[in-house]
Structure formats: structure tokens, C-alpha cells
Amino acid sequence: MNSDFSLHDLAEKVIRIGLSKGADQVEAYTLYGAVRGVQIERGSIRRFTDTSNSGIGIRILKNKATGMASTTIFSQESIEKTVSEAVSLAKISPPDTNFISLPSDTTPTPIIPDRCDDNISELSIEDFTELILATIQEAKIREDAIIGGNFSAGKGERYIINSAGVDRFSMQTSVSGFLSTKISEGDDIGSSYHYDAQTTLKKFDYLSIGKLSGERALKMLGAQKIDTTNLPILMDPETTYGTLAPILANGINAFNVFNRTAFFVDKIGDQIGSPKLSVFDDPLYPGGVDSAPFDDEGVVPKKIQLVEEGILQTYITDSYTAPLVELENTGHASRFSFASKPRPSPYSLNFKNGDISKDAILSDLKEGILLIDSSLESSGNRPQISDQINQGFYVKDGEIQYPVKEAVVGCTVYDIFDKIEEVSKETENRSGHIAPWILLSPIRISGGK
Amino acid sequence: MLDKLEQALNKIPLSPKDFLDIRHSYSMGESFTVRNGRFDSISNQTMGGIAIRALIDNTWGFTTIVNTDEESIIKAAKKAIRIAKTGSKYTKQERNISDKWVYEGKEITKIEIDPREIDKEAKFEKIIETEKAARHFSDTIAESTSYYQESHKEEVIVNNKGTKVETENHIIRIGKNVIGREGVKMQNVTDSLGGTGGWELIEGWNPEKEGLKAAEEVEKLISARSPPSGKMRVIMDPSLTGVFIHEAFGHATEADSIIAKRSILEGKIGEKVGVEQINVYDDPTIPTLRGSFKYDSEGTKAQKRILVKEGVVNEYLHTLETAETMDLEPNGAGRTMNFNYTPQSRMSNTYVGPGDMSLEEIAEITKDGVYLCKSYSGYVFTDKGQFSFNCQSGYFVENGEITDLMGNVGMTGLILEVLNNSYAIGNKWEPAFKGNCGKGGQWVPVSGGGPNLAVTDVVVGGNS
Known part of the structure; x- marks a missing residue:
């Protein structure tokens, strides 16, 4: 809890002021975070940070028009001014007839196990540093390895109150670490990284961050250019998640569906990918870094099946978009920051495993590319993917x-979903992000040879 | 505020070797977005606080606060000193900030027409009409968006070496993003106008013309040819040249990456990396561009940087720390997103100097390849020297002529090869790219540009 003031009282005050200034509905969204960070440069500590941040986002509805204002300054004068600004923007904003109401969900807030850990809140700088030094030691696969990265540990609080009845509070701790390792042999450079984020210290696999970062850097030595050709792509679980999750986040987002820019418009009940693809979203996954007991409008979400054997089951919605796509509010409102308007976004996706081992998939691969901890992303809202291979290996027999090195994958998001040929029985669980190895049938790869 | 920060600074116990700076930042802004005929966002943002940095015994300590009273500042400064001292026993590298570089000044960005004095209705009208013109163009237009953004930022920086700087910067932007769709085929066109200054920078935005232009381009792109794949000759338009040089070279000259041994350009000052005709600059002092400023977030006076001179690496982008480590004068590249972050070596307005060929002449010597235009984004791995960026659209170059339109595509290349592979530089120069650059979680406004630039052996990632 922030010791200087009560964010809850502040949010309540905002509601009162907003209504007194003539708003039809008012929402106050407040965030507080306290984080300690450590920056590593050339294998030793460069910087310690100890920062706390807070902010409030205010949404005012007046005659179906919206005005938003935000501030990080919590003086009486600043809060009054910010509410007034939001009210005046709502008064001059053209109405949006699609808007119905802020949510009024008053169901009890579920408790997610392993969401807060006092060991993180109370972690001393000395203990945190010792942990990081041990991680660096793991990455030091050779004396000349160049190691850099960032670690952070902290807690965050979130209050959402609105005049329609929502009054929610949640708290979460988190610890994360990113380490990159570079190894050189003359002009040949091997470089890689690893990352982990957890809500509890006991699950934070810090030594693996260093170990994998170092081992992978060594494996990246000796990179070669390849010919332009069509090749199958084998994705490790991080690549599977990093590639498929953003496609789904765009493709089934009700806001994009309504605007007809989603990849999967009018596709509920249709085959949108291989029958080997099944995915559900689990907002309440115990200890998940992206788990949450309520969304960024205060609505309690549920576990939902998104894709079953390649068939799209539903879209994800929030209070604004649910009526537009004629579905119930699934509680997927998400804000980029306290100043942003909410939009639907998934929490923790679980991609179902298959029945073949990853080793069998690899050994059966006559020729192809293995991608490690990468992502193939489309830019903007377009379905075309044209993305460089960052950590990829050529596989033969x-x-x-x-x-x-110097290769680009060219395809579409639809290709990625359609070309799923094999799904491994093994999955990896990275704090609630669960994915298997996936083999894609041949895709165009432009090479630098 | 300057007096308040100085008074607090004078009460913080420091030894002559120590460094401590206090940076107060206050910003306010407005942003409005119209999407498919509805106001999608209409918001006002204010943000303020103080950042305190201490360099004690080779280690940095960093704290932030939102309260601006003297007691809070001193308390936060002592905390920054304490955590730096605690950490110093774990630090192996030597770090110092010199007494040599002290700056004093006050700089307010010149604005002819203050956007805060323009009625909101006038701002609304520009984006409403832009969005409407694009949306009504044809049924192909799936989503039409237009936005307006203005921000006003004040920074006050003092440090114990004597620097005292106050700045006021104003940024304005109006833009459009139009998405066309036919079945599973989608294309979008995005563009904006604005920079560092006032309403005068966007006053000439003609909503109907801009909306229609984007919609027409999208319509054509939907039925354009698929981009090719493989290694080929690429001609870039000035906007794409800006993104290309930003990703392919600019990031690798950021001296914090050099010091951290994470850049392939480490130790390359004085080495030839490109053809003799190539000159690359980063210049925050050009008035009105999106990445322009007079003092950076460490209070250092900004100056024009010549990154590549006649094909030879000439200069890196420095903060106070990196300049001291390399025993050079700082060149004012220490930028931050807001008070929650520490300064990093960053680009501003990055561009390639002009050559002497027309686009037609470049196409003629290219013979076969592609002519690519505008960009959405790009990124780079500076440690291994591999970059990637993409274009919004392009044309085939066949038998020395620019021919059919093609859709968007991504490209990749290697930093140490690409400038040596440049074979033609255009004679028309334009700072055409206006965007934001992300690094370590911090986004700062930048621009980029240059002439048409032709490079051979670029890997183009089409699917045909």
C-alpha cells in the first residue's frame, strides 16, 4: 500500500467531483508501482534504481460522449483540474451512439493464488544483487563473454472505481530478469538472451536466465547465409507463443472485429487453422504474470476456449465492444497505461499439446529451419509477415x-495457422504462457546467399 | 523551479569526485483520434516529477519522486546516493563525470501559433474531415483513422558540476492511417505532418486531400503485385532512407552500446564502412523537425553529429558518461522519455547527405530490382550487426524503369556490408520520416530522411 495517501480515497473523490460537474458516468483508474531495478553492463553492476510511480486516468461520459484526462500529480488542485478537463472534453466531444454504459460488475473478486509474495517486496538490494551475480556467473560460459541485462523486483497496486458500481482493488508482485550474452571469435559473433518473469521469488528461475543466455550465445557462433527457398519451420515453445499469441490478440479482438480489421472477422464457428490447433485463455491462472482477478474496467473474466481443433469459438470483448459484436462481455479490457482507453486483449494463452515428441519432430525433419525464442510478427494490422530470422538454425536430416543469418520469412498470418503440421506432446509453461513445439509446412524464406 | 533545485542540491553532501543531477520534468498534452466516424480517443495528459541520479564510486543510483518540495528532493537524493554506495562494491568498471563540461542556458522552442490557443473544434475539424474523406472513398476502406497530438514539455536540469539548464519544447503532429481490405487481403497507408513547433507546422494540412490520397493509395495497394523474395537491388525513397539509416547504422553509433561492447561499430572510428559518397548525420539543431532540441536531458548543449564522413565512421552519439569514458566532448545525445527514466545515448534527426543523381538515373543503372517507399518500423541487433525494416509499398524496377506497384515487404541486412553496397545517391533531399524510436522501454520523437539511396544485395522477404 502506498504510504503517502490512499489511492482508493483519491479515486472516490474523482467520482464525486465528476458527478458534481454534470457527468453521467465517471470512472477512476489508478495505478501505483514501486520497483527496484539493477542494470548489468559488461558482467558487473552499473546502476541501481529505486522508483515509485503512480497515475490516475479519468473517464467521463456525458450524453454518450467520452472525455478522458490523466495525471501523475495528486494535489487537490491537480485532481480538480484533471476532472474538469475530462468533463469539458466530454461536453464538446461528439456522441458515440455505440456506447451503452460503463460496466457494473459487482461479483466477488476472485483470489488468484501465488499473486503476491512478501519475499519480493522485502528483498534487500544485497540479496537481490547476490542472486543476479549468480545468474551472471551462469552466463559466463567463457571468460571473454560480454554480459548485459536488467533485473527488477517490485509490486503494483490497481484500483478501479466507477459510478455504475464497480469498486475493485488488486495487488501483484513481480520479479523479472533479462540477460544477453555475446561471444566473439574474430569477426564471428554469437549473441543470445533469455528472460524470465514470475510473481513469486521461489518460481523465479534466475540461474536458467544466465545458463540459457550463455549456452545459446555459444551456439549462435558460425552463422551462415542460406539460399532463398521454401522450407518447413520448427518453432520452439517461446517462438510458438511469440508468433501465435499476437496473431490471436489481433484476430479475435472484438474492437478490430467491429472495425473489420481483425484477421478473423465473421469467423466464429469457422475453421481458422489446422485441426491440431486448440487454444484457451486462462485469466485466473495461479501465479501467472498476466493473470488478473478483473480486467481494466473491473469486470471479472473467466477461462474461455478460443480455438477448438482449428475452429474459432468466440471473440474477446470489453464493455464497449461486447454489444457491438453481440457477445457477452468476456472481461478482457486492457489498458496500455493509466492514461489509455481500454481495448480487448488476452491474458494467459494455453496452446494444447499434441501427441508426438519434439525430438521425433526434429529427427523426422529432412530439411528446415528451427527457430528459438523468436517471433514472426506482422507489422501494423496487416496479415503479411515479412520478418527477419533472429535466432534460427538450419536443419538437415x-x-x-x-x-x-540475414534471412527473412515471408508469409501471412493465415499461412502460420493453416500450415501447422505437427504439435509436440511437450509444452513449456512460462508463468502461465503455455505452448508446445510446432512444425509448419514449407514457407518462403529469403536468404542472403 | 531552477532556484528550488539548486537550493536542494546545495544541501546534499557530496565529495568532489561524486556526480549528482536533479531533473524536473513537467509535460502536458492533448490527443484526439477519430476512427470510422467516431471519436475513439479524446484525452488530456499531465505528467510531472523529479528524477535524481547519483554516480558514487563508479555506480549509479537513481530515484524518482512526484513531490517537488525541498525535503522530498533531499530525501530522494540521499536514497540515490545510498543505493549507489551499496552497489559500488559489486562494480568492476570505472565511471566518472567530468568537471569540464558545464552548461548554462534557457531555451524555449519557437512557436508562431501556440496550439493551446487554438479552439479544440478547429483541431477536431481537421481530423474529422481527414477521416471522413478516406472512409467515403470506397468500400475497400475498412478502417479510417485520423489523429491530432500536441505536447508541451518543460525540463529543468541542475548538477553538482555547475550545469543549470531550463528548456521548453513543443511538439505537434497530425496524421492518418487508412486500412483497406478485400477478403483476407489487407494493406494500410500511414503518414503524418508536424514537428517541433506550433500550430503553424500543421496549418497547411488539407484534410480532404490527405484523406483521399491515403485512400487512393490503399485502394491501389490492395490489387498490387506481391513483393518478390531474395537478394536484390533496392532503391529507397527519402522516407525509407531515413528509417534504413536509423536502423542499419544510427543505433550502432549510440555510445552506450559501444561502451557496453554491444555494438558492431565498437572501435571503428576512422574505419571505412561505406562508399566514399556516403555521409550520415544526426542533427538535433535543425529547427522544426520532430527530433529537434537545444539541450538534452543531461543539460548538454546539442550539436550536429557527423556519424559517417565520406564512408568513414566519424563520431558516436554521447552522453556525459560515454564521452568521459572515451575522453571526448559530450555531443548532447542524452535523451529520456520522461522523469521516470535515465538518459540514454539516442538519435534525433538522422539522415544521409545528398548525392547527384535523379531517381530516373538511379533506376536506369539499377536495371532490375525494387523501388521501395515509406516505412512502418524497423529494429536492429547492434551486437551482431543485423537489422530489419519494412516498407509500406514499392514498385518493381524492370529493365531500368520503375514499373508495377507492389505491396509492403520487410528487408534485412548486415551493418558492416550495407553502406559499402550503396551504389547510387539521389540529388533530392527530404527529412521525410517522422516517428518515435524505442530503446530500453523509452520512446522518443525522431525524424529521418535523405535522398533516394540505392543499395545492392539487400534481402527482401516477399512470399513470391
Whole structure:
């Protein structure tokens, strides 16, 4: 809890002021975070940070028009001014007849296990540093390894109150670490990284961050250019999640569906990918970094099946978009910051595993590319993917031959979903993000050879 | 505020070798977005607080506060000193900030027409009409968006070496993003106008013309040819040249990456990396561009940087710390997003100097390849020297002529090869790219540009 003032009292005050100034509905969204951070440069500590941030976002509805204002300054004068600004913007804003109401969900707030850990809140700088130094030691796979990165530990609080009845509070702790390792042999450079984020210290696998970062950097030495050709792509679980999750986040987002820019418009009940693809979203996954007992409008979400054997089951919605796509509010409102308007976004996706081992998939691969901890992303709202291979290996007769450099994958998001050929029985769980290895049938790859 | 920060600074116990700076930042802004005929966002933002940095015994300590009273500042400064001292036993590298570089000044960005004095209705009208013109163009237009943004930022920086700087910067922007769709085929066109200054920078935005232009381009792109794949000759338009040089070279000259041994350009000052005709600049002092400023977030006076001179690496982008480490004069590249962050070495307005060829002449010597235009984004791995960026649209170049339109596509290349592979530089120069650059979680406004630039052996990632 922030010791200087009560964010809850502040939010309540905002509601009162907003209504007194003539608003039809008022919402106050407040965030507070206290974070300690450590920056690593060339294998030792460069900087310690101890920061606390807070902010309030105010949404005012007046005659179906919206005005928003935000501030990080919590003086009486600043709050009054910010509410007035939001009210005056709502008064001059053209009405949006699609808007119905802020949510009024008053169901009890569920309790998510392993969401807060006092060991993180109370972690001393000395203990945190010792942990980081041990991680660096793991990454130091060779004396000349160049190691850099950032670690942070902290807690965040979120209050959402609106005049329609929502009054929610949640708190979460988190610890995260990112380490990158670079190894050189003359002009040949091997570089890689690893990352982990957890809500509890006991699950934070800090040593693996260093170990994998170092080992992968070594494996990236000797990268070669390849020919332009069509090749199957084997994605490790991080690549599966990093590639498929953003496609779904765009493709089934009700705001994009309503605007007809979603990848999967009018596709509920249709086949949108291989029958081997099944995905559900679990907002209440215990200890998940992206889990939450309520969304960014205060609505309690539920676990929902999104794709079943390649068939799209539903879209994800919030209070604004649910009526537009004629679905119930699934509680997926998400804000980029306290100053932003909410939009639907998934929490923790779980991609169902298959029944073949990852080793069998790899050994059966005559020729292809193995992607490690990467993502193939489309830019903007377009379905075209044209993205460089960052951590990829050329595979021949089931054996990894060498890392690949200067190559681009060219396809569409629809290709990625349709070309799922094999799904491994093994999955990896990264704090609630669960994904298997996936083999895609041949895709165009432009090479620098 | 300057007096208040100085008074607080004078009460903080420091030894001559220590460094401590206090940076107060206050910003306010407005942003409005119209999407498909409805106001999607209409908001006002204010943000204020103080950042305190201490360099004690080779280690940095950093704290932030939102209260601006003297007691809070001193308390936060002592905390920054304490955590730096605690951490110093774990630090192996030597770090110092010199007494040599002290700056004093006050700089207010010149604005002819203060946007805060323009009625909101006038701002609304520009984006409403832009969005409407694009949306009504044809049924192909799935989503039409237009936005307006203004921000006003004040920074006051003092440090114990004697720097005292106050700045006031104003940024304004109006833009459009139009998405066309036919079945599973989608294309979008995005563009904006604005920079560092006032309403005068966007006054000439003609909503109907801009909306129609974007819609027409999108309509054509939907039925354009698929981009090719493989290694080929690429001609870039001035906007794409800006993004290309930003990603392919600019990031690798940021001296914090050099010091951290994470840039492939480490130790390359004086080495030839490109053809003799190539000159690359980063210049925050050009008035009105999106990445312009007079003092950086460490209080250092900004100056024009020549990153590549006649094909040879000439200069890196420095903060106070990196300049001291390399025993050079700081060149004012220490930028931050807001008071919650520490300064990093960053670009501002990055561009390639002009050459002497027309686009037609470049196409003629290219013979076969692609002519690519505008960009959505790009990124780079500076440590291994591999970059990637993409274009919004392009044309085939066949038998020395620019021919059919093609859709968007991504490209990749290697930093140490690409400038040596440049074979033609255009004679028309334009700072055409206006965007934001992300690094370590911080986004700062930048611009980029240059002439048409032709490079051979670029890997183009089409699907045909």
C-alpha cells in the first residue's frame, strides 16, 4: 500500500467531483508501482534504481460522449483540474451512439493464488544483487563473454472505481530478469538472451536466465547465409507463443472485429487453422504474470476456449465492444497505461499439446529451419509477415547444422495457422504462457546467399 | 523551479569526485483520434516529477519522486546516493563525470501559433474531415483513422558540476492511417505532418486531400503485385532512407552500446564502412523537425553529429558518461522519455547527405530490382550487426524503369556490408520520416530522411 495517501480515497473523490460537474458516468483508474531495478553492463553492476510511480486516468461520459484526462500529480488542485478537463472534453466531444454504459460488475473478486509474495517486496538490494551475480556467473560460459541485462523486483497496486458500481482493488508482485550474452571469435559473433518473469521469488528461475543466455550465445557462433527457398519451420515453445499469441490478440479482438480489421472477422464457428490447433485463455491462472482477478474496467473474466481443433469459438470483448459484436462481455479490457482507453486483449494463452515428441519432430525433419525464442510478427494490422530470422538454425536430416543469418520469412498470418503440421506432446509453461513445439509446412524464406 | 533545485542540491553532501543531477520534468498534452466516424480517443495528459541520479564510486543510483518540495528532493537524493554506495562494491568498471563540461542556458522552442490557443473544434475539424474523406472513398476502406497530438514539455536540469539548464519544447503532429481490405487481403497507408513547433507546422494540412490520397493509395495497394523474395537491388525513397539509416547504422553509433561492447561499430572510428559518397548525420539543431532540441536531458548543449564522413565512421552519439569514458566532448545525445527514466545515448534527426543523381538515373543503372517507399518500423541487433525494416509499398524496377506497384515487404541486412553496397545517391533531399524510436522501454520523437539511396544485395522477404 502506498504510504503517502490512499489511492482508493483519491479515486472516490474523482467520482464525486465528476458527478458534481454534470457527468453521467465517471470512472477512476489508478495505478501505483514501486520497483527496484539493477542494470548489468559488461558482467558487473552499473546502476541501481529505486522508483515509485503512480497515475490516475479519468473517464467521463456525458450524453454518450467520452472525455478522458490523466495525471501523475495528486494535489487537490491537480485532481480538480484533471476532472474538469475530462468533463469539458466530454461536453464538446461528439456522441458515440455505440456506447451503452460503463460496466457494473459487482461479483466477488476472485483470489488468484501465488499473486503476491512478501519475499519480493522485502528483498534487500544485497540479496537481490547476490542472486543476479549468480545468474551472471551462469552466463559466463567463457571468460571473454560480454554480459548485459536488467533485473527488477517490485509490486503494483490497481484500483478501479466507477459510478455504475464497480469498486475493485488488486495487488501483484513481480520479479523479472533479462540477460544477453555475446561471444566473439574474430569477426564471428554469437549473441543470445533469455528472460524470465514470475510473481513469486521461489518460481523465479534466475540461474536458467544466465545458463540459457550463455549456452545459446555459444551456439549462435558460425552463422551462415542460406539460399532463398521454401522450407518447413520448427518453432520452439517461446517462438510458438511469440508468433501465435499476437496473431490471436489481433484476430479475435472484438474492437478490430467491429472495425473489420481483425484477421478473423465473421469467423466464429469457422475453421481458422489446422485441426491440431486448440487454444484457451486462462485469466485466473495461479501465479501467472498476466493473470488478473478483473480486467481494466473491473469486470471479472473467466477461462474461455478460443480455438477448438482449428475452429474459432468466440471473440474477446470489453464493455464497449461486447454489444457491438453481440457477445457477452468476456472481461478482457486492457489498458496500455493509466492514461489509455481500454481495448480487448488476452491474458494467459494455453496452446494444447499434441501427441508426438519434439525430438521425433526434429529427427523426422529432412530439411528446415528451427527457430528459438523468436517471433514472426506482422507489422501494423496487416496479415503479411515479412520478418527477419533472429535466432534460427538450419536443419538437415534431423540434425542442427548451423545458425542462420540475414534471412527473412515471408508469409501471412493465415499461412502460420493453416500450415501447422505437427504439435509436440511437450509444452513449456512460462508463468502461465503455455505452448508446445510446432512444425509448419514449407514457407518462403529469403536468404542472403 | 531552477532556484528550488539548486537550493536542494546545495544541501546534499557530496565529495568532489561524486556526480549528482536533479531533473524536473513537467509535460502536458492533448490527443484526439477519430476512427470510422467516431471519436475513439479524446484525452488530456499531465505528467510531472523529479528524477535524481547519483554516480558514487563508479555506480549509479537513481530515484524518482512526484513531490517537488525541498525535503522530498533531499530525501530522494540521499536514497540515490545510498543505493549507489551499496552497489559500488559489486562494480568492476570505472565511471566518472567530468568537471569540464558545464552548461548554462534557457531555451524555449519557437512557436508562431501556440496550439493551446487554438479552439479544440478547429483541431477536431481537421481530423474529422481527414477521416471522413478516406472512409467515403470506397468500400475497400475498412478502417479510417485520423489523429491530432500536441505536447508541451518543460525540463529543468541542475548538477553538482555547475550545469543549470531550463528548456521548453513543443511538439505537434497530425496524421492518418487508412486500412483497406478485400477478403483476407489487407494493406494500410500511414503518414503524418508536424514537428517541433506550433500550430503553424500543421496549418497547411488539407484534410480532404490527405484523406483521399491515403485512400487512393490503399485502394491501389490492395490489387498490387506481391513483393518478390531474395537478394536484390533496392532503391529507397527519402522516407525509407531515413528509417534504413536509423536502423542499419544510427543505433550502432549510440555510445552506450559501444561502451557496453554491444555494438558492431565498437572501435571503428576512422574505419571505412561505406562508399566514399556516403555521409550520415544526426542533427538535433535543425529547427522544426520532430527530433529537434537545444539541450538534452543531461543539460548538454546539442550539436550536429557527423556519424559517417565520406564512408568513414566519424563520431558516436554521447552522453556525459560515454564521452568521459572515451575522453571526448559530450555531443548532447542524452535523451529520456520522461522523469521516470535515465538518459540514454539516442538519435534525433538522422539522415544521409545528398548525392547527384535523379531517381530516373538511379533506376536506369539499377536495371532490375525494387523501388521501395515509406516505412512502418524497423529494429536492429547492434551486437551482431543485423537489422530489419519494412516498407509500406514499392514498385518493381524492370529493365531500368520503375514499373508495377507492389505491396509492403520487410528487408534485412548486415551493418558492416550495407553502406559499402550503396551504389547510387539521389540529388533530392527530404527529412521525410517522422516517428518515435524505442530503446530500453523509452520512446522518443525522431525524424529521418535523405535522398533516394540505392543499395545492392539487400534481402527482401516477399512470399513470391
